Amino acid sequence: MNKFRLNIDGKEVYGLPGQTILEVCRENDIFIPTLCYDERTEIYGACGLCMVEWEGSPKLWKACATEIAPNMVIRTNTKRVFESRKTNLELLLSNHKGDCRPPCMLACPAGTDCQGYVGLIANGQYEEAIKLIRDNIPLPGAIGRVCPHPCEKACRRGLVDEPIAIANLKRFAADTDEFGEDPFVPECEPDTGKNVAVIGGGPYGISMAYFLRQMGHDVTIYEAMPKLGGMLRYGIPEYRLPKEVLDEEIAVLEKMGITMVTNTKIGEDISFEAIKRDFDAVCVGIGAWVSTGVRCKGEDADGVIGGIDFLRKVVRNEKIDLGKNVAIVGGGNTAMDACRTAVRLGADKVYNIYRRTKDEMPADMIEIEEAEEEGVIFLNLTNPLEIISDENGHCRQMVLQVMELGEPDASGRRAPVPVEGKTETIDVDTVILAIGQRVNAEGIDGVELTRKGGIVYDKDTFMTAIPGVFAGGDCGNDKISIAVESIGDAKKSCLVVDAYLRGEEIKYEPNYYVTKKDVTPANSSMQKREKTTSLRLYSAMMKSRQSKKQTAVWNADVKTTLNVSSSAMQICMM
C-alpha cells in the first residue's frame, strides 16, 4: 500500500491510508493526550483532548478520529491547541463534585489506600489487603497499633456514627499475615549496582530502606541502638506496642536483603565522611532524641528526667528509682506514655501537670481517658514554677503556678495565663519533663541546621545542603511528628532518591486531587446509633486468630489498643 507523507509539527512522517492522526503521532513519538481513546474499543471521540490543528482548516480536529490525508500539515503544539486542552481539563475539574481519592487516603501522610484495603478485608481478601498496605507502610503491624490515625478523623463514616476502624483493620491484616505461615515479602527489582546508606533505623530509615531496596538498590541501615525501630522501640511503651510485632516486621527487611548495622553511631563509630564516600546516596533519619526542658528554677535537680529518656530506660530495663510521687509535665502522647508507664512501675501518686485543660491536650483522648482510669491525677491549668530540692540536690517538691484560659491565640487555642499570686505545691520524688524533643545532629557534619537544631532539607527534593544526602522524619525541618509522617517522607522522597541514583533530578510533586467540601453530618438519629463497630471488629478479630503466637501478642496488647471495655471483651472472647 502506498504511504501518505505528512508533516506533523514540522517533522516529515509517513502513515498508511486509514490510519488516524493519533496513530501516526504515536508511531512517531509525538505526544497527544487522550482520555476517551482506547485502541481496544471503537473510537468514541468525546473527550476532545486530542485536538490538533490542520493547516488550512479553520477548526480543530480530533486526532483520535481523523484519518490522515496525503500532504496534511498538522500542528499538535500550538497555543490554540494547548488552550483548548487546558480549558477542557479545567472544565472537567470544575464539574468534578466527587472526591478523586477517598478522604482517609488523602489524610494519611503516607497516602495509604485505606479504602482499598478495608474493602479487601471486607471481602476476606487478606493477602491482597496486606500487599496493598505494604505499598505504603513497611511497618503495618506497628502503625496499625500506634498510629493516631488521621485517616479515621477524616473518615466520612464518622459523620454518620463512628469512623471505620481503619487503623485496627491494618493491624488485623498485618497480624494475620505476619503471624501466619508465610508472611508476605515484597519483591525487589534486579540490582542496580547503586548503594545507599540509611542513617537511623526508625520509621523513616526503615521505610527508606524498604522502598529503595524494592527499586533494586543495595541498602545498608546504620543504627546507633542495639535494635532497629527508633522511637517505636525506644519510646513507645511495650503495653502499646509489643516489641515482638516490630521484630517480625524488621525480619521482613532482612529477607529483602537489607543490611543492618546496629550499635553503630555515625559520627562516632564511623565517620559521616566515610559514609558519604562509600555510598552513592545517603538518607539521614536520626530522629529527635533530646528532651527539652521547661526552663523553670531547679530544673537541673536530681530526679528530674526527660520523658523520652525515661521511656528509653524502661524499654532497656535500666534501673530507675521513681520514689512515691511522680509528676509528669506535658500534655502530649509522650507525657501520657510516661504517666501510664510510671503507674505500671508502681508509683503511688502520678501527677500530670499541664497548663491548659484536657480539651486542649495534644494527646489522643483515648490516652487521656485511659490514663485517668489508671489513676493518673490530672492537675490541669498548672505550670511548674520551681522545683525544690533537698540537701542532696534531689527534687522533693514542685511549686505550680495556677493558670486560667485567656483569649484564643493565633492557632485558635485559648492561651493559658497565670492567675496572679495563686500557686500550689506538691510533693515529688521524680519529675518527668515530657515537653518536647530536639534533634542532635552532632556528627552529621556539613548539613545545614535550623535555629532549633533540625536538619534542613529542600521541601521538594528532600535533599540537604550536601548533594546526595537526603533527610526526613523527625530530624528534618523541625517537623517532629508521628511515625506515619516519617514513613510518608520516605514514600514521597524515595522516587527522588532513585532518580538521583540514576543521574536524574526530579522533584516530589503531589497529585492534584479534587475533594468534596460540602459533606455534612448525617441527621442526629443516625448519630445516636449504638457505637458497636469496635466491638464487632474485636469479636471478628478474635474469631479469626490463626496461631498461638498471634493470640499471645493479641491478648497482651488487646485491651489497650482497642477502645473496648473489659466486660465487653470478655463477652467477645467467649
Add this chain to the structure above:
Amino acid sequence: MKVVVGQGSCGIATGAKKTSNEFERIVAEKNLTNVVIDKTGCIGTCYLEPIVDVYNEEGALEARYVKCTPDKVAEIVDEHLIGGKPVEKYVIPTEDEAFLSQQQRIVLRNCGKINPEKIEEYLAVGGYEAARKVITSMTPDQVIEEIKVSGLRGRGGAGFPTWFKWNAIKSNKGAQKYMVCNADEGDPGAFMDRSVLEGDPHSLLEGMIIGGFAAGATEGIIYCRAEYPLAIARLEIAMAQAREKGYLGKNLFGTDFSFDIRIKAGAGAFVCGEETALIASLEGERGMPRLKPPFPAAKGYWKLPTNINNVETYANVAWIIANGGQAFADRGAEKSKGSKVFALAGKIKKGGLVEVPMGMTLREVIYNIGGGIKNDKEFKAVQMGGPSGGCIPAQLIDTPVTYEDINKTGAIVGSGGMIVMDEDTCMVDMARFFLDFTRKESCGKCNYCRIGTKRMLEILERITKGEGKDGDIELLEELAGKIKDGAMCGLGQTAPNPVLTTIRYFRNEYEDHIYNHKCTAKSCKALIHYEITDDCKGCGKCARNCPVNAITGEKKQVHKIDPNVCIKCGKCEDNCAFGAVKRV
C-alpha cells in the same frame, strides 16, 4: 355547503373541536342536509384560531370566520348557512388577510385547504402525480437533476443541498438503503413541521417516495416526536390510505419499485434531531451523536446508507417535480431558492406560520406580514434558528432572509423559528433562556458541551442576578469559542450562538447588568423593583391584585409597595388603569 373547521393542534388548543361539535349539533338539529362539516389543518394564522371556512356548492370560499368560538356558531348557521348571508362581524378582517395573501405557499400549499385525513382531497389537488411521473417515467439521475435545478436546500437547519445528499446515498453501496424523515422538530417554539404533518401528511409521504426512488431506498422511516400525537395519528391514516391505493408498498404504480414507510416515535429529545443521534435512537440506543465521518449517507441506520431530510424539505419535492425545478428556482434569492416556512412568535402582532420566498427582508416578514410589534412597542431584535441560532438586532432589520445573509449576522435560518423581541426583552436573559435549554438538552457526551454550557449558564445567571463580575463577558466569549471548537455535534457547536450574538449586538446590556447593576430592559427581577407614582388615583386595584398583599394605601390616596414583601410579579403594573405603577 361545506363548513371546514381548522383542526391542527393550534386550532384544537383554542377549542376548534367544540366549535366543530357545535356546528354538527345545530346542523343536525336544524336538519340541514346540504351542509357538510369537515376539517383541515393549520392555515397559519394561529392567532385567529379557531378558524372556520364556509364553501359554497361550487367549492368557492364564501367566508372565513375567525376566533370562531362555539357561541358564535348558532348565529353563523342561522344567518349564513340558512340565510345565505355571511356574518360580516366574524369574518377575517382584510388586514389579517394580508397575512395570507403576501405569502407564497409551496410547502403549505394544501395546509388549511384539504382534509388531511382524506387522500381523495390530496389526489384532487394533483397528489401523487409527481410520484407517478417519477416512478413511471424518470430515472433516479433525472430526479436528482431536477432537484439540483431547483436549488432546494435542506430545511432542517444546515441548508445543505438536497440533491447532493441524494446523490451521495445513491452512489453508496449497501444491501439496503433508507430514506429517513426527521420530524423531531426540537426547537422550542417551532411548529412548521407539525403543521405539515397534521395538515398535509401526503405531501411528506410523496416526497419520501420520490426521494426513495432517486436514492434506491426501499424503506422509509419517519422519526417523529411522541409529543405530536395528532401528527402521528394523521400520518398513520395517510399511510394506510396510500398503501390501499398502491402508492406505498410493493410494486408502486405497477413498476418493480417497492417502497414502504413506517413511523418511529421519539421521546422528544432535542439532540435526537441530530442525524447520528437520531439513527442511534432509531436503532434503540440512547440518542447520542457519534463522530462524523462516516456520514449517514455512507453508514447510517444499521450501518447502511441512509438519507435524512427534514419534513419541510420532503414537502417541497412533489411540487418541484410537478412544476419543474426551474419554477422553484425562479422563486427566492440567488443562492437560497424557493420559499421557506417560518414560525413567527414572540412579541409580534400576528403570530403564526408563514411561508415566504427566500430573500424577503426581515422587515417585510415582521411588519408587512406579521403586522409589527405587539402594543406598538419598539422592535428590538429577532431570534432566528432557535437555540442554535442568534439574534439579529433592529439595525439589521433589512437583512434579506437567505442562508448567506442571515449567517453573516451570526444567526442562522435554521428550521425557521423567528422569535420577535421588543424593548422589554432583556437580551442577557434571552441568551440565558436559550443556553438553559441547550444545557439541559446536551446529551453529555463531550466535555465542552456538557460542562462548558453549564459554566456559561452559571455566568449568565449571575449576570442576570446582578452578581456579574468584571471579566465575565470576556470569559463567556472565550468559553463560547472553545465550545464551538471542541463540541462534537451541532448542538454543542452552535449552543454559544445566542450568547455570542447578544454580546456582539447588545454588549452594553451585559455591561449595564455587570457594572451598573441595572437591567437595561427592566426585565431581570433581581435588578428591578416596583414603585407607585403620584399618578396613583388610590383606586386600590393594584392592592387587590397583589398576590402577597405588598400594597397598602387609603382610598383615593397614593398607594405604596412594601419592597420587602413584593415578589416582583408585575400584577400591579398590569392592573393599574392609570399607569401609576412603574418598574425601576
